[in-house]
Amino acid sequence: MAEWYIQQSDTVEDIGPLRPVELLKMVRSGDVTPETQIRKGDSAWFSASEVGGLFEAAMRPTIEYFCPQCERPVHEPPVVCAYCGREIHRALTKITENTIAGGAKRSKVDQPGKSVQQWLKSKMLRRDEENEEGTG
Incomplete structure (x- = not known):
């Protein structure tokens, strides 16, 4: 099962691990916004808006x-x-x-129908390509 972590700007410690259902609750409550830095497992930090379908899923x-x-x-x-x-x-x-507290705006990067798994796969492929370019 996927474990998510949230980086809070006002605290030193990260929040997590969170199950996907817990992450969705935090999106609905407004604790996670498109600008919030999150990561899956031990991946690099990225903006929540980069996770395709996250905010749509929270509104279902x-x-x-x-x-x-x-x-x-x-x-x-x-x-x-x-x-x-x-x-x-x-x-x-x-x-x-469900609604999102504070009416989080939909990001241009957020693509309906794109799963988190697809997004991570594309992110990993881009990282691999960048690494190959750097060594080649």
């Missing part, structure tokens, strides 16, 4: 599922509730429409 609705019997959280059906043991084929759902 989230769906939570709940057991119709005990009303506790469950995974997407079909599933067996870990709390009451009921086999669930249709769960109660809660859909949350």
Whole structure:
């Protein structure tokens, strides 16, 4: 699983590791803006605006599922509730429409449909090409 880190300008320590869902929550709360420096794993720091699809993903609705019997959280059906043991084929759902606090502007670099994995792959290819040019 991907681990993300955030560089805070007002503190010495970085925040992380964060799971992707935690990073999205920070984007939604406005703690991560397009200018925020972030990194994935042990990569170099870069602006959050360079991660294609990050801000679009933060604005997508989230769906939570709940057991119709005990009303506790469950995974997407079909599933067996870990709390009451009921086999669930249709769960109660809660859909949350998400927004970004402060209305973060969409970056020109942010390309809809471009996954983080694709972005990292292209970034690594560019770095490899630059290294080859420097040694050649």
